[in-house]
Amino acid sequence: MQPRPRTIPEATVARLAVYLRVLTTLADGGRSTVSSGELASAAGVNPAGLRKDLSHLGPCGVRGVGYDVGALRDRLTGVLGVGSSRACVLVGIGNLGSALADYAGFGTRGFEFVALFDASPARIGQRVGDLEVRALDELEDVVTETGASIGVITTPAEVAQSVCDRLAAAGVRSILNFAPVTLAAPAGVDVRKVDLSVELQVLAFLGQQRVPAGVGESA
Amino acid sequence: MQPRPRTIPEATVARLAVYLRVLTTLADGGRSTVSSGELASAAGVNPAGLRKDLSHLGPCGVRGVGYDVGALRDRLTGVLGVGSSRACVLVGIGNLGSALADYAGFGTRGFEFVALFDASPARIGQRVGDLEVRALDELEDVVTETGASIGVITTPAEVAQSVCDRLAAAGVRSILNFAPVTLAAPAGVDVRKVDLSVELQVLAFLGQQRVPAGVGESA
DNA sequence: GGGACTTTGTTCCTGCGTTCACAAGCGGCT
DNA sequence: AGCCGCTTGTGAACGCAGGAACAAAGTCCC
Numbered sequence: 001m002q003p004r005p006r007t008i009p010e011a012t013v014a015r016l017a018v019y020l021r022v023l024t025t026l027a028d029g030g031r032s033t034v035s036s037g038e039l040a041s042a043a044g045v046n047p048a049g050l051r052k053d054l055s056h057l058g059p060c061g062v063r064g065v066g067y068d069v070g071a072l073r074d075r076l077t078g079v080l081g082v083g084s085s086r087a088c089v090l091v092g093i094g095n096l097g098s099a100l101a102d103y104a105g106f107g108t109r110g111f112e113f114v115a116l117f118d119a120s121p122a123r124i125g126q127r128v129g130d131l132e133v134r135a136l137d138e139l140e141d142v143v144t145e146t147g148a149s150i151g152v153i154t155t156p157a158e159v160a161q162s163v164c165d166r167l168a169a170a171g172v173r174s175i176l177n178f179a180p181v182t183l184a185a186p187a188g189v190d191v192r193k194v195d196l197s198v199e200l201q202v203l204a205f206l207g208q209q210r211v212p213a214g215v216g217e218s219a
Numbered sequence: 220m221q222p223r224p225r226t227i228p229e230a231t232v233a234r235l236a237v238y239l240r241v242l243t244t245l246a247d248g249g250r251s252t253v254s255s256g257e258l259a260s261a262a263g264v265n266p267a268g269l270r271k272d273l274s275h276l277g278p279c280g281v282r283g284v285g286y287d288v289g290a291l292r293d294r295l296t297g298v299l300g301v302g303s304s305r306a307c308v309l310v311g312i313g314n315l316g317s318a319l320a321d322y323a324g325f326g327t328r329g330f331e332f333v334a335l336f337d338a339s340p341a342r343i344g345q346r347v348g349d350l351e352v353r354a355l356d357e358l359e360d361v362v363t364e365t366g367a368s369i370g371v372i373t374t375p376a377e378v379a380q381s382v383c384d385r386l387a388a389a390g391v392r393s394i395l396n397f398a399p400v401t402l403a404a405p406a407g408v409d410v411r412k413v414d415l416s417v418e419l420q421v422l423a424f425l426g427q428q429r430v431p432a433g434v435g436e437s438a
Numbered sequence: 439g440g441g442a443c444t445t446t447g448t449t450c451c452t453g454c455g456t457t458c459a460c461a462a463g464c465g466g467c468t
Numbered sequence: 469a470g471c472c473g474c475t476t477g478t479g480a481a482c483g484c485a486g487g488a489a490c491a492a493a494g495t496c497c498c
């Protein structure tokens with residue numbers, strides 16, 4: 001029986017993850033308490049917004065003092081499910097895939113890559129990090145064995161949909177897609193897309209919009 | 220008298236970039252016209268929303284027919300500033316940095332990496348893609364010479380703020396940050412953050428929230 | 439030439455996210 | 469013990485994004 005509503009806005013969840021990171025850093029630095037203002041500043045958000053985000057977890061601070069760094073960190077760890085490690089599979093071991101497989105930031109945040117897949121025979125058998133690249137044929141079996149619930153797609157765009165279908169059919173419930181295509185997945189499977197060139201284009205557009213080209217524009 | 224208001228929402232800009240990609244694919248496939256419904260389906264958005272997004276550019280479709288693929292593509296290319304190639308510098312040539320430097324998707328979308336930097340002497344001088352990794356000391360000079368307006372940070376978190384400061388001081392107006400820290404930049408400099416582990420955490424949370432504890436779910 | 443169908447562009451509305459501002463609660467000081 | 473200042477937590481207003489429905493416009497067919 002959760003006294004708190006089980007619906008936490010996605011935008012809030014994303015920020016909670018950022019708070020958790022900042023808190024970890026603070027804890028390592030020996031800090032015992034933080035105020036919402038300082039935490040908000042470190043996370044780059046509004047103090048009031050931070051308090052509202054945290055209010056979704058129920059009261060977890062002390063008025064007049066602030067938040068206990070360790071306690072809040074543990075609270076966030078629990079809510080975000082970082083405590084229990086989650087099995088992930090990574091499909092497409094190109095440059096980006098290799099980078100992700102090697103990225104240490106995942107292991108310390110409750111995510112563990114349990115298998116790497118690639119279609120290219122030249123890649124199969126290579127070691128990346130501490131895993132061996134496996135043939136794509138084994139995907140379904142490995143997902144079933146390991147119970148992996150998260151799949152990461154870093155394949156070329158052409159095969160991403162096919163990989164998505166196979167992951168979903170094998171039982172993966174959440175997919176993080178780096179391929180530059182919009183994936184269709186069955187109901188019950190979440191797909192989240194990260195498009196690097198879109199990020200760059202938005203950035204470029206904002207910059208260009210700010211300074212069109214010497215057009216008589218005040219500010 | 221600008222026919223189009225110069226304020227286009229960021230969310231819309233991000234989608235415009237997606238539309239542009241889809242249109243390019245369609246054009247390569249020989250299609251000459253598209254309806255908003257089909258384009259929206261390919262982009263994974265609502266048809267009405269797509270038309271609203273496109274309305275920010277002024278009328279660019281033909282009623283009863285649809286959109287001319289080539290014309291709309293060119294229109295988006297112009298608005299997003301993809302036509303003129305933009306010089307970018309990349310700082311931090313680890314796994315992720317190397318992947319980005321090699322990523323072909325940027326070059327074809329109006330972005331050109333003109334220099335790669337790293338602090339590690341072991342990295343300096345190595346070739347990644349068709350560029351040579353340069354010493355971080357040269358950062359200011361190279362930015363000035365090339366007039367680079369965009370910087371991409373893929374360094375460890377500890378040095379990201381320092382790199383950000385130097386990029387901003389050197390004249391870079393837009394920064395894409397992959398380091399897991401919140402950067403502070405002077406006014407007039409846009410910072411956009413991509414946090415891979417946050418993406419994974421949000422995904423994991425949504426999945427966990429959907430199925431709290433094996434609740435029967437009829438897809 | 440006229441009518442009807444198709445598709446765009448627009449307008450309204452609903453809901454969400456964000457921000458501001460205030461009341462409640464706790465610690466420290468006198 | 470009482471007061472004061474500080475900080476959290478919450479309530480309300482604002483603005484924005486998303487979605488649905490409607491009118492305008494152009495084309496195809498008869």
